[in-house]
Amino acid sequence: NPHYESTAANHSPIQRGDLILFDFWAHLPDPGAIYADYTWMTFAGTCEEIPLRQREVFEIVKRARDAAIAFVRQRLADNQPVEGRQVDDVTRAVIAEAGYADYFIHRTGHSIGTVVHGNGANLDNYETQDDRVLLPNTCCSVEPGIYLPEFGIRSEVNLLVFEHDAEITGVPPQQEITPLL
Structure with a gap:
């Protein structure tokens, strides 16, 4: 489940050796504030203990x-x-080439605005085949993932689109799974 959420009835303590997917979002306490939305992968152990x-x-x-x-x-x-949809196709091609096409089970990203899932173009040729154009001065998430029966991995950044370029906002993109110990 790419968007697993623990509840009072469905939870367990984090234990050494667990792979942990943190999906978090927030905005400043201003009605017009734009959200930030990230996913970060961590491992409850040392770097050497992260499975290959x-x-x-x-x-x-x-x-x-x-x-x-x-x-x-x-x-x-x-x-x-x-x-x-073009962006989603590019992302899916990389994952398919690696043999994991069947395990990428959501769109590549979504619009971000004053709500975490905004009203602009989504990076999607999986659920809705979104042919809307990314507009200047808008933001979207880029969050591909692979979800196997044993574990799931996702990496999410926010991309601010300009007329002739785009930049990642907030924290730099994660380059490797972060060990917690």
């Missing part, structure tokens, strides 16, 4: 995330429109 397969899957997700960002930036630099 989890590292490998993270690298694929990272490549997919970075390919999406590079695609958006290149299209904008070339003064070409960028449709949400």
